[in-house]
Amino acid sequence: MTALTSGQIGVLARAVSRAPSVHNSQPWQLLVRGTEVDLLERRDVELRRHDPFGRDRLLSCGAAVTNLELAVRALGRDCHVEYGDDVAATVTIGRPHATPAREFALYKAIPRRRSYRHPFYPSPVPPAVRAAVAVAGEATGVHVVTPGHLDRLAELLGFATRVLREDRGYQRELEVWTAHTHGWSAIGDGVPEDALTRDALPVAGLVREETPVPDDVVLADRLAAEHLLVVCTDGDTRADRLAAGAALQRAWLTATAKALAGSVLTQPLHLTGFRARLVSELALPGCPQAILRFGYPAVPAAPSPRLPLGELFPPPGGPR
Ligand SMILES: Cc1cc2nc3c(=O)[nH]c(=O)nc-3n(C[C@H](O)[C@H](O)[C@H](O)COP(=O)(O)O)c2cc1C
Structure with missing residues (x-):
């Protein structure tokens, strides 16, 4: 199976980076190993009062796994996701596969999703x-x-x-x-x-x-x-x-x-x-x-900031 190019790794990194996370702490990193990509949980990101047991950190990693999976599929590759004990998940990238339209629509929604903490437009959703x-x-x-x-x-x-x-x-x-x-x-x-x-x-x-x-x-x-x-x-x-x-x-x-x-x-x-x-x-x-x-949104909401993409990748000495 062909390994990912640096451009494709960039696509995955940008998608992961835009996932929602508890307090926007972005508690994840990516380890690319040929056609396997590990999403690592950054256990050093601690919210002792809000999230003493790290459960929201895991939910955040789960959200990032969805973005990672959608990005792999948007690149026209099949993939398999497995949650782990040491890593949050390993995404194994498979054969070329046409991106299902529904998955592509979700992938395109990644940069448009944001936390909207305002009253909604007073019109019911069908x-x-x-x-x-x-x-x-x-x-x-x-x-x-x-x-x-x-x-x-x-x-x-x-x-x-x-x-x-x-x-x-x-x-x-x-x-x-x-x-x-x-x-x-x-x-x-x-x-x-x-x-x-x-x-x-x-x-x-x-x-x-x-x-x-x-x-x-x-x-x-x-x-x-x-x-x-x-x-x-x-x-x-x-x-x-x-x-x-x-x-x-x-x-x-x-x-x-x-x-x-x-x-x-x-x-x-x-x-x-x-x-x-x-x-x-x-x-x-x-x-x-x-x-x-x-x-339905009543007012626009700005995107929240993200860490530089380089911080997504563990330094050579290993994950931080
Ligand atoms: C597991 C998890 C828990 C969250 N809990 C809350 C919450 O209790 N209240 C809230 O306003 N936002 C909550 N958020 C939203 C985050 O604050 C938000 O995703 C983050 O600030 C990034 O902003 P964005 O969603 O606009 O990209 C939560 C997000 C996740 C993934």
């Missing part, structure tokens, strides 16, 4: 389009469901907002990941202030000290006015989390390809006991990994 977004995320062991009981979801999210607002250590860490994204100290990671809002949930994706706490009834009404999906997995292993991230990204790219915008919420899921309550109160079919909100 049921067939909503269903297509959910179906795109379905995979073995992964279920993408529309949550019911929005009154209970609102109560839980309202509770999480109050806890996270008051958590000083948590807020300090979040500040570190938002404060350096401007001016001379901008280095290509972190969440830019412009990408956040001063509104309440569900629009405010990341609760900060000044985030308003909406009344539960108001929040339930706002949730009902948006389209929500919960990505759930049968288990909660490393492979389940990677698969959840990959599924989330497929659903998100499908929404983007259909002129929709969206953002992801995992912040409240990290609170002790929150996940279990979500499962029982919303009768979810597995372990909730992420919530995707989507709708």
Whole structure:
């Protein structure tokens, strides 16, 4: 099988780099070995307060694996993805194969996808389009469901907002990941202030000290006015989390390809006991990994920065 040219490696690197990641930390690297490409999890990227067990880091790597797979297919090659224990995944590149139109549409959506943390245009998304977004995320062991009981979801999210607002250590860490994204100290990671809002949930994706706490009834009404999906997995292993991230990204790219915008919420899921309550109160079919909100965009949203592409490749001494 022909190895990749440097131009083709560039195509893969650009696609991976544009994947969404927790706090835009981009916790991945690429190791190209002939026709095998490893996506490495950068375990040194730590968010001790937000993501103490690295589960969002794995979801982020899963999202990057989807972009990597789509880029390989866009190059007209077949491929096989295998999640691993040491590496997040190995993508084995196969024979020349015409790119399926649907996969190419998702590949083209990669640079247009961004976190849209604003209210949506008040026009409902047709049921067939909503269903297509959910179906795109379905995979073995992964279920993408529309949550019911929005009154209970609102109560839980309202509770999480109050806890996270008051958590000083948590807020300090979040500040570190938002404060350096401007001016001379901008280095290509972190969440830019412009990408956040001063509104309440569900629009405010990341609760900060000044985030308003909406009344539960108001929040339930706002949730009902948006389209929500919960990505759930049968288990909660490393492979389940990677698969959840990959599924989330497929659903998100499908929404983007259909002129929709969206953002992801995992912040409240990290609170002790929150996940279990979500499962029982919303009768979810597995372990909730992420919530995707989507709708038609009302305003433009700028792309967030990325680290230089060179940082994607481990130095000669080995992965950092
Ligand atoms: C696993 C994961 C968890 C995330 N959690 C949140 C979240 O709780 N709130 C939020 O506003 N954005 C969340 N995001 C979105 C990231 O902040 C966003 O992808 C990153 O800042 C890059 O920006 P972009 O999506 O516009 O490319 C999450 C993304 C991933 C992949």
